[in-house]
Amino acid sequence: MKTTLYVNRKLLREAMDLAGLKGLTETVEAALTEFVRRRRLEKLAASLGKTDLALNGRILEELRQDE
Numbered sequence: 001m002k003t004t005l006y007v008n009r010k011l012l013r014e015a016m017d018l019a020g021l022k023g024l025t026e027t028v029e030a031a032l033t034e035f036v037r038r039r040r041l042e043k044l045a046a047s048l049g050k051t052d053l054a055l056n057g058r059i060l061e062e063l064r065q066d067e
């Protein structure tokens with residue numbers, strides 16, 4: 001999708017340098033991917049301890065054998 005953006009050039013250049021990327025598109029995509037990944041991890045971390053896994057020794061052993 002083609003979109004016009006106004007981006008802080010200094011911030012974009014720093015992101016490109018830190019990521020080792022040369023293209024604007026791949027830098028923006030990498031930044032968006034990282035943003036989404038971090039937010040998903042935050043949601044996962046917030047949900048930890050709120051889910052009843054109901055695991056017992058037998059189930060854990062079966063899961064280990066499937067690996």
